[in-house]
Ligand SMILES: Nc1ncnc2c1ncn2[C@@H]1O[C@H](COP(=O)(O)OP(=O)(O)O)[C@@H](O)[C@H]1O
């Protein structure tokens with residue numbers, strides 16, 4: 268019943284699909300992570316000017332299906348002079364969509380640091396840049412890694428939707444194989460395994476990063492009498 | 500001095516005061532929180548600011564440090580106007596760098612400590628020494644340990660704030676401010692967030708500072724401390740300085756009804 272040799276025969280299509288899913292997800296996630304940071308930074312730097320537009324953008328991402336955004340980009344793009352290849356539409360769709368979520372994750376991280384800590388820094392003459400790099404980012408990193416990892420996983424899974432705008436990704440190629448061979452189980456299982464592999468890698472990466480950030484031991488004090496103390 | 504004339508009704512400070520404020524006022528939206536406050540602080544003077552909650556004590560301290568920009572009037576630190584400058588006859592905000600430079604002589608201690616939780620006690624003290632003064636890690640550690648010693652916490656150097664008591668946290672915060680060698684220290688209710696049994700250790704550190712000649716402005720509800728340590732007490736109510744003078748005079752012969760009321764309320768609370 269389960270025909271493993273079939274998979275070997277169609278390995279070309281599977282690998283092509285895997286590669287396409289891989290690079291589109293990678294680029295899309297990168298775009299989401301960086302655009303999200305820009306949005307969060309704009310909102311924090313000038314809430315009066317950017318607060319409302321960014322909030323609207325975030326709501327739009329949360330409130331509409333990714334598939335609609337992909338349709339708008341791919342099929343609607345040409346009517347406003349934006350002709351995109353299916354893969355580029357896929358990257359942009361994932362990036363724009365994910366950016367809304369990441370903007371909120373970053374903002375949550377920044378907001379969780381009490382303003383007083385920054386005032387204390389300012390009163391000591393520490394510049395805004397140093398406060399950002401030495402006080403804000405190290406603290407917020409710990410907080411945003413778990414939800415950030417989660418969001419990356421969601422984006423990778425949602426990327427299956429780009430098959431509907433005709434990108435030859437894992438999902439679309441699996442369907443192609445099913446249509447050619449009339450075997451359903453093997454191709455979809457193989458593809459599921461590859462998605463799982465990508466997601467497992469992201470999850471483990473996130474977990475390792477989280478542990479690294481949380482396990483920071485105090486450096487030994489340079490004088491006797493200071494008791495090193497493990498930070499929980 | 501054309502600059503100062505366009506900025507304040509009075510001329511810049513003549514006598515040698517470290518902090519001087521003329522007619523400062525501050526509004527939050529429609530709420531006038533400070534009204535026409537004059538203030539001056541001579542070297543080695545210890546001033547306690549008292550008054551009911553919401554009377555503007557914190558806001559005054561924050562305006563004197565430019566953590567809140569004041570709306571009108573002027574604040575001088577060591578004779579230098581803080582936060583504003585005159586450009587073509589108009590008053591404009593100075594750069595943040597300039598604000599940092601002018602208020603460099605001021606150290607601040609907050610009610611809620613505001614230690615950085617991802618840094619140990621020693622690192623909290625050495626952070627600015629390294630980032631601002633450019634000391635090496637070793638130089639900063641030596642200096643930082645001396646500061647912790649001064650507040651009696653050298654044995655807690657490697658501890659993170661979360662494992663310190665409130666009193667210890669506040670002493671680390673004081674050491675952190677002292678590390679930058681301030682000429683004047685502002686304290687905003689430094690013991691109000693502490694359990695009663697921990698108040699003493701913080702007040703002791705502050706008494707020692709006063710005895711060593713540190714110039715200080717202390718917002719506090721510790722009347723006993725104010726009576727013993729302050730050279731001058733300022734009573735604020737509804738954004739104005741209602742009365743000020745030596746603690747003996749102020750506490751024994753309050754002139755205004757509002758201060759009498761305030762002191763009575765305080766006595767009633769502290770008798771039972
Ligand atoms: N950032 C702010 N925005 C709006 N109102 C504020 C702000 N800070 C203080 N206030 C108001 O200003 C008044 C004085 O506050 P504050 O200076 O904290 O008084 P105190 O320290 O004497 O208790 C209060 O009515 C308070 O609600």
Ligand SMILES: [Mg+2]
Nearest residue numbers: 556557558688
């Ligand atoms: Mg207050």
